[in-house]
Amino acid sequence: MSRPIRSRHLTRRAVTAGLGAGLAAGVAPFNIVRAQSSALKIAVILPRSGYLAQAGQSCYRGALVAPKVLADYGYKVELMHVDCESSADVARTQAERAINDGAQAVVGAFDSASTLSIAQVCEQRKIPLVVNIAAAPQLTEQGYQYLVRNFPTGGMLVTNGLKLINDVLAATKFDAKTAVFLHANDTFGTAQRHAMDAIFPHAGLPFKLLDEIAYDPKAQDLSVEVTKVRSLNPDLLLVVTRAADAIKLVRDMVRQRFEPKGIISPGSPGLYDEEFYQALGPLSDYPIYNIPWANPKSQMAQALEKVYAPANPKYRFAVECFNVGFTFEALLVAAAGFKTAGSANGPEMMKAIRATNIADHVMIGPPIKFDAKGQNVGIPSAAVQNRNRTPTVTLPADVATAEPVLPMPGWHQRT
Amino acid sequence: MTVAIVLNVLVQGVLTGLVYGLMALGLSVIFGIVRVVNFAHGEFAVVAMYATWLLFVTLGLDPLISLLPIAIVFFGIGYLLQATLVNRFVGRAEHEQFILLVGLGIIIVNGLLMIFGPDARPANLSYSFDSYMIGPVIVDKARVFAAAGALVVSAALVAFFRYTATGTAIRACADNLTGAAVVGLNVKRLYALTFGLGLACVGAAGALMVTIADASPALSQAFTLLAFVIVIIGGLGSMAGALIGGVLIGVSEALASFFLAPSMKSMFSFALLVLILVLRPQGLMGRRA
Numbered sequence: 001m002s003r004p005i006r007s008r009h010l011t012r013r014a015v016t017a018g019l020g021a022g023l024a025a026g027v028a029p030f031n032i033v034r035a036q037s038s039a040l041k042i043a044v045i046l047p048r049s050g051y052l053a054q055a056g057q058s059c060y061r062g063a064l065v066a067p068k069v070l071a072d073y074g075y076k077v078e079l080m081h082v083d084c085e086s087s088a089d090v091a092r093t094q095a096e097r098a099i100n101d102g103a104q105a106v107v108g109a110f111d112s113a114s115t116l117s118i119a120q121v122c123e124q125r126k127i128p129l130v131v132n133i134a135a136a137p138q139l140t141e142q143g144y145q146y147l148v149r150n151f152p153t154g155g156m157l158v159t160n161g162l163k164l165i166n167d168v169l170a171a172t173k174f175d176a177k178t179a180v181f182l183h184a185n186d187t188f189g190t191a192q193r194h195a196m197d198a199i200f201p202h203a204g205l206p207f208k209l210l211d212e213i214a215y216d217p218k219a220q221d222l223s224v225e226v227t228k229v230r231s232l233n234p235d236l237l238l239v240v241t242r243a244a245d246a247i248k249l250v251r252d253m254v255r256q257r258f259e260p261k262g263i264i265s266p267g268s269p270g271l272y273d274e275e276f277y278q279a280l281g282p283l284s285d286y287p288i289y290n291i292p293w294a295n296p297k298s299q300m301a302q303a304l305e306k307v308y309a310p311a312n313p314k315y316r317f318a319v320e321c322f323n324v325g326f327t328f329e330a331l332l333v334a335a336a337g338f339k340t341a342g343s344a345n346g347p348e349m350m351k352a353i354r355a356t357n358i359a360d361h362v363m364i365g366p367p368i369k370f371d372a373k374g375q376n377v378g379i380p381s382a383a384v385q386n387r388n389r390t391p392t393v394t395l396p397a398d399v400a401t402a403e404p405v406l407p408m409p410g411w412h413q414r415t
Numbered sequence: 416m417t418v419a420i421v422l423n424v425l426v427q428g429v430l431t432g433l434v435y436g437l438m439a440l441g442l443s444v445i446f447g448i449v450r451v452v453n454f455a456h457g458e459f460a461v462v463a464m465y466a467t468w469l470l471f472v473t474l475g476l477d478p479l480i481s482l483l484p485i486a487i488v489f490f491g492i493g494y495l496l497q498a499t500l501v502n503r504f505v506g507r508a509e510h511e512q513f514i515l516l517v518g519l520g521i522i523i524v525n526g527l528l529m530i531f532g533p534d535a536r537p538a539n540l541s542y543s544f545d546s547y548m549i550g551p552v553i554v555d556k557a558r559v560f561a562a563a564g565a566l567v568v569s570a571a572l573v574a575f576f577r578y579t580a581t582g583t584a585i586r587a588c589a590d591n592l593t594g595a596a597v598v599g600l601n602v603k604r605l606y607a608l609t610f611g612l613g614l615a616c617v618g619a620a621g622a623l624m625v626t627i628a629d630a631s632p633a634l635s636q637a638f639t640l641l642a643f644v645i646v647i648i649g650g651l652g653s654m655a656g657a658l659i660g661g662v663l664i665g666v667s668e669a670l671a672s673f674f675l676a677p678s679m680k681s682m683f684s685f686a687l688l689v690l691i692l693v694l695r696p697q698g699l700m701g702r703r704a
Contacts, residue, residue: 215677221431223669227424255545257546
């Protein structure tokens with residue numbers, strides 16, 4: 001009968017620790033190999049609750065269907081879905097947590113303020129951040145090494161948007177004399193205003209800007225704002241809305257019997273959300289928003305829609321393609337960078353991401369490429385108008401499916 | 416700028432302020448009698464908004480009609496909440512009451528997010544887009560109805576406290592708790608009734624709010640904060656003060672939005688709050704402690 005091994009130097013605890021260490025040491029090399037060949041772990045940080053939730057949820061729906069489409073194109077990704085609650089502070093904390101939990105890249109975060117918070121974390125941790133939607137110029141002006149943005153800056157949006165306003169006025173032969181600029185006072189809206197201040201005087205638009213009015217997008221109603229606009233009685237209302245505030249704006253205009261001849265966004269969300277159509281019905285028709293849009297002729301856009309439609313029977317791809325498309329493209333950029341680098345190592349992957357050149361993608365425009373600052377400077381806008389409660393591309397003419405209509409029919413002439 | 420436009424702004428401010436006042440009334444009643452500050456106040460208002468929206472989309476009930484059943488249900492919820500939970504915290508340290516009700520508020524908001532999601536839920540009423548034209552002044556129909564509803568509910572509450580035996584007993588508890596207990600009043604039951612009435616007010620205000628704003632969980636914190644500002648300005652525990660405070664905030668926000676900048680309206684409310692705290696800490700209608 002053998003004696004049990006008992007020694008002061010070989011306790012049960014020591015054996016367990018030794019086994020653990022041995023296992024870890026033995027398996028570690030295989031782990032490294034597996035990490036290189038397995039899926040890229042991406043934290044998708046979005047405002048899925050809070051005042052930006054509507055758009056955040058829309059982006060989220062895009063992220064949910066992305067892995068399948070990306071897999072069909074040979075990219076393997078594993079997503080960690082994170083809610084930043086429409087708060088920049090929460091975004092920072094959640095980014096830290098996601099990276100600690102193993103995120104090898106980050107995609108997000110719809111809102112400029114949240115994205116700026118996340119950018120600081122990613123920079124410290126050397127983790128690539130691919131911005132899906134966020135327009136504040138400082139994101140690509142502050143020298144971040146681990147950030148790329150496949151979305152126009154506020155300046156690009158406004159420049160493209162104002163140019164398209166000129167094109168819309170020319171196409172409709174509408175002689176607008178005056179306009180008021182009404183914008184949300186958050187980071188995005190304020191950036192848009194700064195861009196407007198810088199670009200409008202040189203844009204050669206035929207109308208006079210009577211006033212610029214900032215409002216709180218979280219306000220319960222916009223009755224006073226509308227009264228203020230009504231007192232100026234402009235031909236055009238230029239707006240930078242966010243989400244639910246676009247509904248409040250139209251509702252208060254109808255209530256106060258204020259009928260601008262055109263509502264045009266030089267580049268902002270809100271006017272094309274499903275909720276906007278549902279809440280306003282025919283009153284949601286005819287606003288124009290000049291923003292990047294999905295290319296219906298792109299094979300990848302068609303593949304995305306094919307997967308998106310059955311997964312989201314309550315939501316139309318035609319309405320959601322802006323949020324869904326840009327979120328998908330951000331994931332595509334990260335996945336392509338991982339594939340090219342052959343590693344999830346942050347600096348190596350970032351080098352590959354910065355050299356991105358993706359010709360077949362979802363949104364209208366040339367191949368996705370980034371400049372030295374990490375900005376894709378080649379993203380064009382389209383003039384999209386709500387017609388029969390559906391976003392309809394009206395300009396540029398080569399991708400348009402309808403002609404723009406201005407002036408808008410009166411509120412009570414809608415059916 | 417014409418006088419008509421300024422009149423429009425003033426009228427909008429008064430009408431919105433009356434609904435704000437009704438919402439704050441619930442907070443003021445609860446604090447004035449039970450001496451517990453309901454930090455889940457805005458959250459309950461949002462629950463009422465969702466209940467109203469749900470009744471509208473499922474049964475087609477107009478918020479002005481669903482106001483009554485919702486107020487009754489909220490009375491029951493308030494009564495039970497006070498009897499089972501809040502009563503245990505009456506007389507305990509204020510931070511304990513604070514944590515209890517803040518925690519309750521967080522549970523409510525997250526529950527709403529889980530059930531309804533984060534999207535705002537509008538009730539597209541037949542009169543949502545209608546307005547009255549009185550001379551040069553255009554007034555939203557929905558806002559007029561909401562303000563009228565707020566006045567009726569407030570008047571009913573004041574009448575209850577002034578002309579019923581139970582209302583008098585509740586006021587006795589607020590004036591002299593020991594005396595009320597000595598003469599045999601069931602203080603705990605009266606507290607539960609008061610909490611119920613406070614929540615009934617919130618329920619009614621939430622129902623009316625649906626006519627002018629969309630239901631969304633994100634509104635809850637703003638409502639709580641707004642109610643606090645109003646009752647502090649009007650005077651904690653004063654019913655008239657809550658209504659006056661509501662109108663004052665509604666009008667000052669509207670005027671600040673119009674003459675200064677719409678994005679400055681909240682700043683103006685808080686500036687007013689600071690001014691009141693400095694010049695008249697007990698509020699406009701409050702009694703000095």
